[in-house]
Amino acid sequence: MKPVDIHAGINSTLLILQHRLKSHDRRPEIEVIKEFGKLPPVECYASQLNQVFMNIIANGIDAIEERYQKLSVPLSETKNGRIVISTGVTDRNTVMVEISDNGTAVFYDKSCGERYWLGNVDRALDCGRKAQGQD
Numbered sequence: 001m002k003p004v005d006i007h008a009g010i011n012s013t014l015l016i017l018q019h020r021l022k023s024h025d026r027r028p029e030i031e032v033i034k035e036f037g038k039l040p041p042v043e044c045y046a047s048q049l050n051q052v053f054m055n056i057i058a059n060g061i062d063a064i065e066e067r068y069q070k071l072s073v074p075l076s077e078t079k080n081g082r083i084v085i086s087t088g089v090t091d092r093n094t095v096m097v098e099i100s101d102n103g104t105a106v107f108y109d110k111s112c113g114e115r116y117w118l119g120n121v122d123r124a125l126d127c128g129r130k131a132q133g134q135d
Contacts (some may be wrong), residue, residue: 003041030081030111037088063103
């Protein structure tokens with residue numbers, strides 16, 4: 001466990017998913033809006049946290065693609081897919097990462113029935129707390 005730059009992890013994840021964000025025959029390019037605030041390094045397991053970002057963003061892409069399948073062609077051309085990623089520090093001095101999309105629905109972790117943003121993020125950060133003896 002080590003201090004991690006959350007923004008670097010998000011950017012790395014977006015780079016890996018870049019091929020899924022590009023336009024193709026069924027939909028235009030998905031726009032990614034980054035509203036990054038100033039964040040301190042966060043002590044956690046980077047690979048686990050990046051996997052959470054990967055799951056959430058990939059689910060957002062899936063939801064946007066599903067939305068395009070349900071829309072008529074003319075309407076789908078006017079409503080571009082969009083993923084917004086916001087970060088900041090809360091009033092309680094904790095780091096906040098918010099990822100939203102304009103897809104069809106909230107996705108759940110099929111293996112355990114939890115929302116990715118709730119269950120897996122907590123698990124990734126809990127691993128860090130347990131390793132420091134804070135559990």
